[in-house]
Amino acid sequence: QSALTQPASVSGSPGQSITISCTGTSSDVGGYNYVSWYQQHPGKAPKLMVYDVSNRPSGVSHRFSGSRSGNTASLTISGLQAEDEADYYCSSYTSTSTLNYVFGTGTKVTVL
Amino acid sequence: QVQLVQSGAEVKKPGSSVKVSCKASGGTFSTYAINWVRQAPGQGLEWMGGIIPIFRTTKYRQEFQGRVTLTADESTSTAYMELSSLRSEDTAVYFCGKEILGSTGAFDIWGQGTMVTVSS
Numbered sequence: 001q002s003a004l005t006q007p008a009s010v011s012g013s014p015g016q017s018i019t020i021s022c023t024g025t026s027s028d029v030g031g032y033n034y035v036s037w038y039q040q041h042p043g044k045a046p047k048l049m050v051y052d053v054s055n056r057p058s059g060v061s062h063r064f065s066g067s068r069s070g071n072t073a074s075l076t077i078s079g080l081q082a083e084d085e086a087d088y089y090c091s092s093y094t095s096t097s098t099l100n101y102v103f104g105t106g107t108k109v110t111v112l
Numbered sequence: 113q114v115q116l117v118q119s120g121a122e123v124k125k126p127g128s129s130v131k132v133s134c135k136a137s138g139g140t141f142s143t144y145a146i147n148w149v150r151q152a153p154g155q156g157l158e159w160m161g162g163i164i165p166i167f168r169t170t171k172y173r174q175e176f177q178g179r180v181t182l183t184a185d186e187s188t189s190t191a192y193m194e195l196s197s198l199r200s201e202d203t204a205v206y207f208c209g210k211e212i213l214g215s216t217g218a219f220d221i222w223g224q225g226t227m228v229t230v231s232s
Binding site for chain 1: 156174223224
């Protein structure tokens with residue numbers, strides 16, 4: 001498939017928790033432990049927040065956590081802060097012959 | 113700590129080619145994969161392809177096959193992405209990203225991006 005499915009927008013108040021979903025198929029999200037999440041602020045390069053479904057790179061806040069159930073991966077941001085307002089993209093390895101990695105459609109997170 | 117620095121913005125005519133560079137500093141350039149991702153204005157991220165310099169192995173998104181060429185020069189720790197037969201739809205910011213060793217498809221270090229504008 002050309003892109004994983006994410007909600008267009010998610011919002012929350014400071015201190016709340018939000019969850020962003022990323023739905024794929026058994027050929028990508030559901031079939032391999034290679035799901036990543038990226039945060040992107042306007043005009044900036046993406047920043048890796050979670051990889052291999054639930055691992056956090058060094059330096060990334062513990063407020064960000066990843067999980068997966070079946071063909072849907074999720075990114076949870078707890079204790080929402082103003083600086084978390086950004087676009088978020090999931091990505092996954094895919095076994096389809098046309099490409100190796102597929103990104104999600106992207107989710108705009110708004111801190112109210 | 114590895115850093116990736118990309119070449120500057122380009123304006124190209126339809127039908128021409130563009131070559132974007134991505135220079136690495138710190139770390140051992142040859143041992144990790146460099147992937148290329150583009151983002152059209154107001155749009156999402158799109159994986160284009162990747163190269164492992166030490167093995168000279170490449171992988172491409174099928175729809176770019178034949179139009180994109182990825183190369184790497186180990187002597188200067190620089191990766192290159194060349195896109196030919198440019199069309200207006202290729203107007204985008206092009207990013208290079210380093211893949212985490214031991215993982216697949218996780219890009220932990222990114223270049224700052226190169227804006228390529230295709231216009232007559």
